[in-house]
Amino acid sequence: MLKNLKKILNFKILARDSNDxxxxxxxxxxxxxxxxxxxxxxxxxxxxxxxxxxxxxYSVIEVDxxxxxxxxxxxxxxxxSGPKPDAHKPLNRHYEYKFNNHYGLPNYWASGYGVExxxxxxxxxxxxxxxNLDLYIDVNTKENIDLHLRSMNEILGYHIQAVGDxxxxxxxxxxxxxxxxxxxxxxxxxxxxxxxxxKILFSPAWVERFEWGSRKLITDFHRKVIENCPVYNPxxxxxxxxxxxxxxxFGKSGHWNLKEWSKKGIDYNSHNPK
Numbered sequence: 001m002l003k004n005l006k007k008i009l010n011f012k013i014l015a016r017d018s019n020d021x022x023x024x025x026x027x028x029x030x031x032x033x034x035x036x037x038x039x040x041x042x043x044x045x046x047x048x049x050x051x052x053x054x055x056x057x058y059s060v061i062e063v064d065x066x067x068x069x070x071x072x073x074x075x076x077x078x079x080x081s082g083p084k085p086d087a088h089k090p091l092n093r094h095y096e097y098k099f100n101n102h103y104g105l106p107n108y109w110a111s112g113y114g115v116e117x118x119x120x121x122x123x124x125x126x127x128x129x130x131x132n133l134d135l136y137i138d139v140n141t142k143e144n145i146d147l148h149l150r151s152m153n154e155i156l157g158y159h160i161q162a163v164g165d166x167x168x169x170x171x172x173x174x175x176x177x178x179x180x181x182x183x184x185x186x187x188x189x190x191x192x193x194x195x196x197x198x199k200i201l202f203s204p205a206w207v208e209r210f211e212w213g214s215r216k217l218i219t220d221f222h223r224k225v226i227e228n229c230p231v232y233n234p235x236x237x238x239x240x241x242x243x244x245x246x247x248x249x250f251g252k253s254g255h256w257n258l259k260e261w262s263k264k265g266i267d268y269n270s271h272n273p274k
Contacts, residue, residue, distance in 0.1 A: 002184055002238045003065060005037070005152065005174040011068045013042055013055065017075045023053065025070065028152035029091070030174075034120045035183040035204040037176065038108065038149060039091075040070065044079075052087050053079060057127040057181040058105045065178075078103065091149050105129070106136035126180050150210075159216045160188055160202070162223040168193050169226075171217065175201070175238065186217075187232060199232045201246050225250070 005028060012021035023044035030037045039054040061071040072079075083098040085091055100107055106129065110122040119125040122136045130136065152174060159167045169188035177184050183204055190197035208218045229249045230242070 001178055003063075003176045003178050004187070004234060005176040005183070006156070007065070008040075008063065008070070008176075011063070011070050013040075014069055014071050015076045015079060016061070016071070016073055021069070022076060022079060028174075029054075029149045030152065030183055031148045032150050032207075032210060033148045036108075036120045037181040037183065041151075052084060053082065054085060054099065055079075056099070056103065056105055058108075058121075058129060059103060060127075063178055074103070091147055093147065096147070104133070106133050108136075110136035120180065120182055125182075155210075155217075157215070158210075159214075160186075161211075161216045161218050162221055162226060163219075164223070166223045167216070168223045169197075169200070172199060173234070185238075187234070190227075194227065199234065200226065200229050201232045201238075202226075203250070206250070221250070 008025050008028070011025045013023045013025065014020075015022050023042040025040050026043040027041040028037055029039040029041060037057060039056060040060075042053040042055060044053050055070075055072055055074070059072045059074050061073050063070050082102050083095065085095055096107070099105070106122050108121050108127075121127045123130060155171050156173075158171045160169045160171070162168050169190040170192065171186055172189035173187035174183045175185035175187060176182070185201040186204055186207070188200050188202050190200065202219075206219050206221060208220055210217060230245050232246075236242075
């Protein structure tokens with residue numbers, strides 16, 4: 001199902017060996033290449049001396065959106081003894097190795113021993129633990145490569161820039177597919193930019209790049225095309241007809257195809273205003 005990702009903030013974390021919550025979701029880290037949630041950042045407060053702790057979707061049993069809780073397939077001891085990231089430094093691959101080894105998780109960025117591995121979670125489109133972890137190897141041993149991990153809290157409020165250096169809205173939320181942990185849409189609020197503005201949906205695949213210094217997401221669409229797109233009502237579930245209407249407006253058709261996430265083969269010229 002499609003869910004507003006911002007709602008997961010402050011959800012309590014429940015370990016498998018305790019009915020008492022272990023902390024709350026403080027932030028989300030996603031990668032801006034596959035637009036997939038990689039970690040939940042927890043505020044463990046009084047439970048640990050170092051309160052910053054991460055949980056992978058691989059370890060999530062269920063997100064109870066009504067009870068505002070995340071059940072994880074980890075014990076309190078596992079979480080307590082898990083490697084803690086440096087709060088003052090960005091995550092690096094060395095930390096991710098330690099994290100995955102501690103929890104017995106595959107490397108989501110794996111490519112395999114010559115085995116064709118497809119999907120946003122190594123060999124799968126869902127964070128499912130494989131039978132053979134050996135296939136989930138990293139052929140790039142560099143530890144200081146850019147992981148493309150971004151904070152959800154950081155990009156909320158970023159402006160969206162259309163062709164012509166024209167800001168037309170700000171990031172208000174992200175829409176999560178809670179089966180794959182992929183980010184299906186960006187919610188853009190245009191109220192401060194257009195008279196009688198609205199909230200709209202925008203595909204992550206149409207974000208050309210981030211400009212971190214100016215806090216912007218850049219797209220090759222023209223503002224006029226975006227102004228006329230269907231209104232998004234966060235009180236209504238996103239159903240097939242809503243997606244069809246949205247995608248058709250931008251010259252797309254059919255349902256979301258996970259294999260196309262990293263492909264931007266879009267004829268932007270066909271979307272230019274006449």
